Amino acid sequence: xxxxxxxxxxxxxxxxxxxxxxxxxxxxxxxxxxxxxxxxxxxxxxxxxxxxxxxxxxxxxxxxxxxxxxxxxxxxxxxxxxxxxxxxxxxxxxxxxxxxxxxxxxxxxxxxxxxxxxxxxxxxxxxxxxxxxxxxxxxxxxxxxxxxxxxxxxxxxxxxxxxxxxxxxxxxxxxxxxxxxxxxxxxxxxxxxxxxxxxxxxxxxxxxxxxxxxxxxxxxxxxxxxxxxxxxxxxxxxxxxxxxxxxxxxxxxxxxxxxxxxxxxxxxxxxxxxxxxxxxxxxxxxxxxxxxxxxxxxxxxxxxxxxxxxxxxxxxxx
Ligand code: UT7
Numbered sequence: 541x542x543x544x545x546x547x548x549x550x551x552x553x554x555x556x557x558x559x560x561x562x563x564x565x566x567x568x569x570x571x572x573x574x575x576x577x578x579x580x581x582x583x584x585x586x587x588x589x590x591x592x593x594x595x596x597x598x599x600x601x602x603x604x605x606x607x608x609x610x611x612x613x614x615x616x617x618x619x620x621x622x623x624x625x626x627x628x629x630x631x632x633x634x635x636x637x638x639x640x641x642x643x644x645x646x647x648x649x650x651x652x653x654x655x656x657x658x659x660x661x662x663x664x665x666x667x668x669x670x671x672x673x674x675x676x677x678x679x680x681x682x683x684x685x686x687x688x689x690x691x692x693x694x695x696x697x698x699x700x701x702x703x704x705x706x707x708x709x710x711x712x713x714x715x716x717x718x719x720x721x722x723x724x725x726x727x728x729x730x731x732x733x734x735x736x737x738x739x740x741x742x743x744x745x746x747x748x749x750x751x752x753x754x755x756x757x758x759x760x761x762x763x764x765x766x767x768x769x770x771x772x773x774x775x776x777x778x779x780x781x782x783x784x785x786x787x788x789x790x791x792x793x794x795x796x797x798x799x800x801x802x803x804x805x806x807x808x809x810x811x812x813x814x815x816x817x818x819x820x821x822x823x824x825x826x827x828x829x830x831x832x833x834x835x836x837x838x839x840x841x842x843x844x845x846x847x848x849x850x851x852x853x854x855x856x857x858x
Contacts, residue, residue, distance in 0.1 A: 544857075585681045622817075629645065656842055722848070725849040760849075782843070786824055808824070
């Protein structure tokens, strides 16, 4: 028994914020942002729009693509760092909005690696007999945890959601998963704040050591891709598409270079979406599925890295 992805979907909030618009309020420029990150624009959730709303729209599209009804769903996992509320989980809120009930629903908090973690868990729950049809979503509203006066972070992130439906399969769709974390790097990318007796304590904004994150990301993304290739007795030449966490085009290019993979086999949506944390990989996946680049039988290498630090890969046969 294996699992495979039967459908994908995405949702991006209507409002697009360009680099030029950002530069009206903070000391930056379109040229700086494009050359350092590859980002041209990002989507921003409307006031009152919640992470579960973004997740709902992406989920409905994934269910449609998979031709699966809500009633057939028996597992919902949402990877998010920006939940609607402290609790209940965004997955439970999404379950109610979808009109599903009964099956387990929970959030995974692994920051930008969240989708890879969630996909690995859903695969093991299906192959282990704990679930049959799973909805796995990455959904984020980073615009609410950014200090919009800090040009070092506010230019990098955006809002959005991507979803996949995972179903049982006789042939392996999910070929392998490898997950890692090292909490010793907890301070180089974090939101060091929380709620304490009715007030926010600490700083409820993204804090980042950009250089340290850059170096760490390139190192572990290449390592974890190699780990997956070795486990599957494959080589870089077998990767049809590398779908990395969409943090920065330079991180993605450097990772491809370390793997000796041509850049035209890397799916990149960071220019249009910016870094949407746990949503970035399923967003990129859905774009490439719907524009026809990803075709049956191809091998996809999904690699994530993020705060924690966390990192991991899922190797997929489409
Ligand atoms: O999911 C993971 C999330 N995090 C990341 O992906 C971040 C990884 N790191 C990076 O992507 C890069 O380190 C950055 C894009 C954040 C920065 O690029 P960099 O080439 O490492 O620039 P830098 O930090 O060395 O800064 C160069 C200059 C500095 O000015 P001085 O000190 O040379 O005068 C910065 O103050 O650029 C300045 N700067 C900016 N200038 C215009 C920093 N941010 C901006 C900005 N606009 N937005």
